Amino acid sequence: MRLLHTMLRVGNLERSIEFYTKVLGMELLRQKDYPQGEFTLAFLGYGNEDENTVLELTYNWGVDSYDLGEGYGHIAIEVPDVYKAAEDVKNAGGKIIREAGPMNAGSTIIAFAEDPDGYQIEFIGADHVRT
Known part of the structure; x- marks a missing residue:
């Protein structure tokens, strides 16, 4: 077994991709729209998914913010x-x-x-x- 990715729901996918690539230096590895489910997934990281754990950003179309709750850390x-x-x-x-x-x-x-x-x-x- 190995850890593949961590998923975060984001309110503005372009803004988040810009932050993780330009501010934190990650690379956008892949991105795909899922029209039937009305969401887009983007995978970012510091290396390819075959050898590294990456970050999955999920944008649910039309949702611009989320309550992070008390359970999430960092x-x-x-x-x-x-x-x-x-x-x-x-x-x-x-x-x-x-x-x-x-x-x-x-x-x-x-x-x-x-x-x-x-x-x-x-x-x-x-x-x-x-x-």
């Missing part, structure tokens, strides 16, 4: 330098909601960004310790 992206990643997001017009620095209960350096639909993205350094 997507985590490993980066070489958390401080630089957060600065790069700001410079690209993205929103940082937690500046880079040590996490509350430890020394791991993290930062959080927010996508156009309010989903949180954590940046965590490539040198963090997996415990």
